[in-house]
Amino acid sequence: MALWKDSTPGTVPPPSNPSPAPTYTREPEKTNVAPITPNPASRPSPRTELKESHIASDLTIEGKIIGSGHVRIAGRFKGDVQVDGNVTLDAGAKLEGHVKASAVIVGGELLGNIGNAKRVELLETGVINGDVKAGSLTVAAGSRMRGQVEFGYETEGRAKSEAKSFGNA
Secondary structure: OOOOOOOOOOOOOOOOOOOOOOOOOOOOOOOOOOOOOOHHHHHOOOOOOOOOOEEEOEEEEOOOOEEEEEEEOOOOEEEEEOOOOEEEOOOOOOOEEEEEEOOEEOOOOEEEEEEEEEEEEEOOEEEEEEEEEEEEEOOOOEEEEEEOOEOOOHHHHHHHHHHHHHHOO
């Protein structure tokens, strides 16, 4: 059944009874080998890339962010941010609240604490007014910070336990 009417003159309609195509049949081969079924554990798992949420520079938002993606703040945000991914605070942005993320990059102003981050970068334009607890901390010249800093604590715990095992502590 056609969805439109062919208005082109001189077209030849298809034959009403075309000859059927020849069919070939083949006996399946008999073997003593069991069919191979793929092991579900050997299949490559689908990659789950973390998406990035963006708060634009002309936005002001108050609330709480909890999730598994990355967050980039270019505007103003008042509230806590807790994500499995990274938090990036662009130059000119302002965040008032506590941050818990894998990596925190501060180029704007943060009024609050950063807790248990693997990595914190304080860029040249960045300002932190709060405490920072991280695995590593990178501070650029020209940045400002007021608060207590604790970094490298993961390796410090291992060093103390190794010293105790040798009887030096």
